[in-house]
Amino acid sequence: MRAKFPLVLVDLRFSDVNEEEFEAKFEELRSVLEELACNFEVIKESGGDSEDLLLEADLIVLIGPLSKQVGEEDARRIVSFVESGKGFFYAGNGRGKGTDSLNHVLKEFGLKLSRDRVKDLQNRHEGSESLPISREIAIGTPLTKEVYEICLSEPSSLSILDYSRARPICYGSMSSYIEDLDGKRLAEGFPLLIAISEYRAGRVLVAGDSGFLNDEMIVLYDNRTFVKNALAWLLKRKVRKKRKIGGRILLYPSVSFDPMDESGFRRMAVDLYSLGYSVDVTNDVLERPDADVLILTDIPSSRAVIRNLTEFVEEGGGLIVLADRGRPDAVDRLNALLEGFGIRLKRTPVGGEGEYEVNTDHPVGERLKRAVFYRPLPMRLEEPAIGIVSFGKYGGSKRVMAASRKGRGAVVVFGEDWIFRDHSYWADSHYSLMRSAVEWLTTGAEVGAAELDRRIKILKDEVMRLKSEVERLRMENVSLKKRLKSLNGEETRVETLKRIVKVDEDVRETIERMERLGEFSIDIELARAVLDACRNAIKVAYDVFDEHPKAALERVNAVSAVLDAMRSIVERRSKLIFEERRESEDWV
Structure with missing residues (x-):
């Protein structure tokens, strides 16, 4: 198993982060590792199985800040580990007790971590100087492909000691500044926050913060994309999966892929692209779409378009409809199409306290760990439509996501588009909703467990009928x-x-x-x-x-x-x- 899938070792032996905290707060990081087809283990103490795991591992992720010193023997092991062609990733500030011992290791890689904190006066998340947003990101490297903004939490600055070994990846902005542990400003503008080193046959990445790896921050901006790129680079693996057959996706009408437009759909497109799909926009739905899946946020008010899109589905195409609660006119136009599939969106979004319930009997629901919306539009369903996600006080009662089959194709409808825009795509596993829908539509919209059971029963009944008929004929x-x-x-x-x-x-x-x-x-x-x-x-x-x-x-x-x-x-x-x-x- 491990010969085929790389082993990533999360080392908490010297960290303030314990195993329970890692399990609770780094779930999304584990999801990224799973997407890269990695096995991973967590070690919290030396000796025993840890020694065997260190020999087998392909990448060590050391999460800081370090509350304990890295011993000389462990330091030598890390350097030898990298020399042998493997990867080392340190993420954490330099304000822990073990920073000096860590710097003895980083010196071999041409780097140094400082005992300070970086803040930003202007480029900051939710107005907090302690959450600087950086757009000063290296280009032309696989680590930063489709990465335009990275947000960290009170990071420490780095220094490059040997430019023949190390190089910068991310700087703070011009409005950022460095202060010491007493709050005294030490420097202003463009502090180094993330750097890499290629040492002998191995690779090293150092980030002055571990907060951007936790569930709260990894979903912000392009953090998740950067983390996935970084892990792939350290493991010497490709991020993008092999091009999928039948994986062409078009969005209508044309939407924004601008990195600076948080209301656009760039992150969704990048995510689907990394999974092997091709993604583009179109402004024409009068002709049959040259796509396997068409994502709609609106359609023209035209019977010809409705007929064309219905035939597109009947012939095996997939539709994904994203409703915009702020545009009732678009909702009305989409309803003219969806009524042919047994679905009608309502105009008033759900409100009040409640919870989202996933129908795991449907194949799209089977793939979901959870579902969270903001204020989606509920919908009325008639056969053959099936509810996938519902909202209600005690279990779901209002359908906010549904699917329907017609001919050889199918349609999936979401009660809102907000969750797939750049500002929210990575939050609350919204991306898993889109991935599940696209995967279902591009793999023939196969049936789920309950539907499969129903069809199996029908087949069994048919087999019994055929057996009876065979006996009669005999x-x-x-x-x-x-x-x-x-x-x-x-x-x-x-x-x-x-x-x-x-x-x-x-x-x-x-x-x-x-x-x-x-x-x-x-x-x-x-x-x-x-x-x-x-x-x-x-x-x-x-x-x-x-x-x-x-x-x-x-x-x-x-x-x-x-x-x-x-x-x-x-x-x-x-x-x-x-x-x-x-x-x-x-x-x-």
């Missing part, structure tokens, strides 16, 4: 065979009866001939006895013919043999009598 076949055999038997019976009649006639003829010769024969009594026996045998043959035609035939054949013998005798006696008479006439 019995009918047996009956036909019997009738055929009976018909064949009738022919035999007719031939047998003809044989009996013929032999009976032969008996009578033989008797007549014997009577004509009787006066000259000395054994007439014996002959008559034999012929009487033959007649009796013929009578018996008639009697048993209906029930036992074969036995009747055997008797008749026996009589026929006797008659043949009798006729032979009669012929010889007749000849002798004729000769005797002729001689007598000649003598006289």
